[in-house]
Amino acid sequence: MHATAIVPIKRFGAAKSRLGDAVSVDARRELAGAMLADVLAALERCDRMERVIVVSGEPAARGAARAAAVEWLDDPDDSGHPEAAMIGVRSALAAGDGCVALLPGDCPLLRADELDGAIKSMHAGVAGVAPDRNGSGTNGLLLAPPDAIRPAFGPGSRKRHLELARRSGVEPRVVEIPSLALDLDTPEDLAELRRVLEEDPAQAPTTAAVLSGIGAAAPETKR
Numbered sequence: 001m002h003a004t005a006i007v008p009i010k011r012f013g014a015a016k017s018r019l020g021d022a023v024s025v026d027a028r029r030e031l032a033g034a035m036l037a038d039v040l041a042a043l044e045r046c047d048r049m050e051r052v053i054v055v056s057g058e059p060a061a062r063g064a065a066r067a068a069a070v071e072w073l074d075d076p077d078d079s080g081h082p083e084a085a086m087i088g089v090r091s092a093l094a095a096g097d098g099c100v101a102l103l104p105g106d107c108p109l110l111r112a113d114e115l116d117g118a119i120k121s122m123h124a125g126v127a128g129v130a131p132d133r134n135g136s137g138t139n140g141l142l143l144a145p146p147d148a149i150r151p152a153f154g155p156g157s158r159k160r161h162l163e164l165a166r167r168s169g170v171e172p173r174v175v176e177i178p179s180l181a182l183d184l185d186t187p188e189d190l191a192e193l194r195r196v197l198e199e200d201p202a203q204a205p206t207t208a209a210v211l212s213g214i215g216a217a218a219p220e221t222k223r
Contacts, residue, residue, distance in 0.1 A: 001099050001119060001120065001122045001144065002048045002049070002050045002098075002099065002119065003048060003050065003097075003099040003101045003122070003142065004049070004050055004052070004053065004092045004095075004099070004100050004101070004146075005043050005046075005049050005051070005052045005101045006053050006085055006088030006092065006101070006102050006103070007036070007039065007040070007043075007052070007053065007054050007055065007088075007103050007104070007105050008055045008075070008081050008084030008085045008087075008102070008104075008105075009032075009036060009054060009056035009058055009061040009084070009105045010032075010056070010058070010078065011056070011057055011058045011078050012028070012029040012032045012033060012058050013025070013029060019185075019186065019187060019190060023190065023214060027210075029060070030210050031184070031207070031210050031211070031214070032105070033060050033061075033064060034108070034206040034207045034209070034210040035105060035106045035107075035108040035184065035207050036061060036064050036105040037064055037067075037207075038108035038204040038205070038206050039104075039106075039107060039108055039110055040052065040054070040068040040070060041068070041206075042110040042111065042112050042115070043070075043110075043112070043115075044068065044070075045112035046112040046115055046116050046119075047112075047116050048115075048116045048119040048120060049101075049116075049119075050097070051097070052068070052070035052071065053071040053072070053091060053092075054072045054073070054105075055072075055074075055075050055084045055087045055088045056072070056078075056084070057074060057075045057076050057077070057078045061105075073087050073091060075087055081151075081153045081154075082150070082151045082152055082154075085102050085151045085153070086150070086151065088100070088102070089102075089146045089147055089151075093145075093146050093147060097146055098144055098145060098146075099119065099122055099143065099144040099145070100142070100143050100144075101115065101118075101119065101140060101141070101142050102140065102141040102142075102143070103140050103180070104139055104140070104180075104183055106183045106184045106185075107140075107180050107181075108193075108203075108204035108206075109179045109182055109203050109204055110177075110179050110180055111179040114177045114178060114179050114180075115177060115179075115180075118130065118142060118176075118177050119142065121175070122142055122144050124144050124145060125144065125170050125171055126142070126143075126144050126148070126170060126171045126173055127141070127142070127143055127148045127149050127165035127168070127170050127171065127172055127173065128140075128142035128175035129141060129142075129158055129161045129162055129165075129172070129173070129174055130142070130174075130175045130176070130177040130180050130181075131158050131174065131181065132158075132180075132181055132182075132183055133181040133182050135158065136155070136156055136157075136158055137153075137154075137155065137156070137158060137183075138153060138158050138161055139177075139180040139183050140175070140177055140180045141153075141161060142175060148168060148170045149161065149164040149165050149168050149170065150164070152164060158174075162174070182196070193211070197211060
């Protein structure tokens with residue numbers, strides 16, 4: 001099976017507020033753009049990705065989509081992640097796409113081979129949930145067909161998505177995509193992302209370059 005990627009993006013000025021004083025507002029905007037660029041670069045390397053759609057009301061996200069030569073759909077109301085995802089889902093349904101991958105723009109470590117493997121395992125009648133590193137959230141949602149369930153992102157969404165799949169009569173499946181596990185919400189996430197990219201900046205070069213200029217304001221991750 002092949003898929004269409006849908007990447008909903010908040011306006012950069014409102015992004016990453018949970019980072020608090022660890023990162024300035026201007027640096028958050030720059031970091032949001034860098035992470036999106038690395039995610040789009042990874043999607044370009046995916047063999048099983050037929051289309052990529054960025055959904056956002058953020059002008060810089062439109063520029064990133066244009067630079068990556070992917071589709072862009074406007075989200076003028078910036079009404080939230082699930083609502084933006086549905087804009088992309090409706091486009092995929094109209095095009096007759098059989099599978100979508102709803103993906104965040106703040107998981108710059110995404111590996112094309114891992115996502116390809118997850119998409120390859122999909123078939124009609126499946127809702128695949130890729131958990132975050134804490135195991136309770138959803139950092140990727142693979143749906144075949146695209147409207148198998150309505151996305152319900154937010155705290156505790158892993159359990160919620162699996163239950164929605166059961167109620168909708170499709171197979172609920174936990175999909176392990178390790179490179180999607182780390183998203184950027186908290187100072188602890190920032191510290192972990194910095195640690196990973198200091199060891200291997202090639203995993204997300206645009207994000208690594210921005211982080212190198214921000215400075216190490218975030219606390220160290222507890223081990």
